[in-house]
Amino acid sequence: MTPLTPRQPARRPPPVPPPPLLDLDAVIATAERFVGDSALEVFDFLPARDGDHPQWPEPDVYRALARVRREGREARQRQAKQALLAANGGTALGIEAQQAQSARYVLILADASRPGRYRYSAFDEQGFFTHSTHATAEAALEEAIRDGYTVPAPGALERLFATASWRCGRDAGRTAVHRAS
Numbered sequence: 005m006t007p008l009t010p011r012q013p014a015r016r017p018p019p020v021p022p023p024p025l026l027d028l029d030a031v032i033a034t035a036e037r038f039v040g041d042s043a044l045e046v047f048d049f050l051p052a053r054d055g056d057h058p059q060w061p062e063p064d065v066y067r068a069l070a071r072v073r074r075e076g077r078e079a080r081q082r083q084a085k086q087a088l089l090a091a092n093g094g095t096a097l098g099i100e101a102q103q104a105q106s107a108r109y110v111l112i113l114a115d116a117s118r119p120g121r122y123r124y125s126a127f128d129e130q131g132f133f134t135h136s137t138h139a140t141a142e143a144a145l146e147e148a149i150r151d152g153y154t155v156p157a158p159g160a161l162e163r164l165f166a167t168a169s170w171r172c173g174r175d176a177g178r179t180a181v182h183r184a185s
Contacts, residue, residue, distance in 0.1 A: 025059035038069045045072045084154035085145065091156040096141035097122070101148060102157035109160045110153045112144050124148040127161065129169040 026034065031050075035043035049068035050060050092099045099112045108128045115121040115137050122141040126134045126148075138144040164170050 023061045023063050026062055026065050027057060027059050031060060031065050034065060035069060035072075039072050039076065042072055042076055048072075080154075081146075081149050084149050088145065088149070088154070088156055091158065096145040099145060100157045100160045101153040102155040102160060103152045104155050106152075108153075109157055109164075110148045110151075111161055112141050112148065114141075124153075126153075127164065129164055129167060130172065131170055 031046065032043060035046040039045070046065065046068045049071050050064060053060065088099050088101055089096065096112050097114070100109060102109050108126060110124045110126045112122065112124050115123040118137055121137050121139060122144045123135045123137045124144040124147065125132055136144065136147055138147065
């Protein structure tokens, strides 16, 4: 039989030091690094402080900055969606869009392999390279926008389809499929 030992009192973990505080200048400098022109918007998401030398806990500042970035990104995506829909007569079906500063495009269309569903098909000068299937054309458009396809590009598929590089890309794809089978 093992001898009983007296029960040890529970040890408390050492106290967690408080997070560092950032003063007004440090908050603005940090915000300018992370969100540029929207730096002052960070104060919309921080608690108000009084006094000559206000300070905020560093984690609160970074949470506020993340919120500024997220809301800015969501606003840009809403604007892109409105512009793309307006350029296409108010419907997502048939939209052609381009990634900014890229030669990659998408087309929103009905999915031929899954009736009742919609897809965005991505392509460049060498042909189609991916697609994504969704329940609605608008959902396909929203994903395309999240992937950076925000610039209206009507007629892009027709223009690229007529190029030699599209034919070369298509032929290379056929050759690869033929070799694999």
